Amino acid sequence: MIKKLYKKIIPEKNRNNIHVFIQKLSYPLYLGNKYYCNCCGKSFRKFLPKGNIKRPNAKCPYCSSLERVRLLDLYLKNETDIYKKENIKILHFAPEESLFIKLNRPGVTYIDGDINPANAQNIIDITNIQFEDEYFDYIICSHVLGHVPNEEKAISEMFRVLKIGGNAFVMTLLNQNADKTFEDPAITNANDRLNHYGEPDLCRLHGNDFSKRLSKSGIKVERINYTEKLDIETLKKGSFGNGDREIIFKCTKQK
Numbered sequence: 001m002i003k004k005l006y007k008k009i010i011p012e013k014n015r016n017n018i019h020v021f022i023q024k025l026s027y028p029l030y031l032g033n034k035y036y037c038n039c040c041g042k043s044f045r046k047f048l049p050k051g052n053i054k055r056p057n058a059k060c061p062y063c064s065s066l067e068r069v070r071l072l073d074l075y076l077k078n079e080t081d082i083y084k085k086e087n088i089k090i091l092h093f094a095p096e097e098s099l100f101i102k103l104n105r106p107g108v109t110y111i112d113g114d115i116n117p118a119n120a121q122n123i124i125d126i127t128n129i130q131f132e133d134e135y136f137d138y139i140i141c142s143h144v145l146g147h148v149p150n151e152e153k154a155i156s157e158m159f160r161v162l163k164i165g166g167n168a169f170v171m172t173l174l175n176q177n178a179d180k181t182f183e184d185p186a187i188t189n190a191n192d193r194l195n196h197y198g199e200p201d202l203c204r205l206h207g208n209d210f211s212k213r214l215s216k217s218g219i220k221v222e223r224i225n226y227t228e229k230l231d232i233e234t235l236k237k238g239s240f241g242n243g244d245r246e247i248i249f250k251c252t253k254q255k
């Protein structure tokens with residue numbers, strides 16, 4: 001009853017902020033030396049569990065980064081100039097707070113967007129993006145495409161607004177044992193989606209053909225398991241997952 005009233009009175013965006021605030025208050029309980037979050041620079045004795053099937057040591061108790069966010073942050077910092085270069089235009093779908101803080105900086109045109117106004121500053125439908133062709137230097141689209149019914153349209157729209165020579169970094173929930181993406185339009189309710197796709201609001205579970213699905217004409221796709229580039233100490237302390245959620249698909253728009 002109280003929960004229902006709380007949901008009715010407090011808008012979703014404010015509820016999200018309240019949850020993050022309360023969680024941040026409790027972060028000193030987790031301080032220690034075993035784990036290190038490269039997103040916020042704090043060390044912990046453990047990360048928090050996360051997921052429908054709880055993944056241990058997944059979520060940072062301070063900045064809420066997940067395994068995939070920490071790995072992408074490290075990749076962007078070490079392998080790209082997205083955190084340094086000025087006069088660039090960045091489009092960030094379903095913005096993760098830990099990356100938002102670093103990307104939304106002076107000298108950069110930073111646009112975040114989500115179909116749900118509670119999740120971003122701008123309402124952007126990835127299947128109908130309100131920007132001109134070849135506008136953005138960088139696009140970050142992590143764990144979005146699996147949720148979009150018309151994925152093909154979303155991919156073509158994303159690449160339409162990407163500059164020639166620009167990069168889109170795409171991540172998704174991946175069944176690394178499946179050659180093909182599994183999707184069945186008859187699977188519509190949350191429980192069935194959870195059972196078949198691994199999350200209650202997914203429309204499909206991507207397989208190893210995900211690179212191929214992204215490889216439209218003029219787009220080069222590179223599948224990157226960035227954990228392979230990291231030393232054992234960094235790997236152990238960072239808790240970067242098993243690759244199901246953390247593979248980076250680097251898409252480059254070519255001439």
Ligand SMILES: [Zn+2]
Nearest residue numbers: 037040060063
């Ligand atoms: Zn953190």
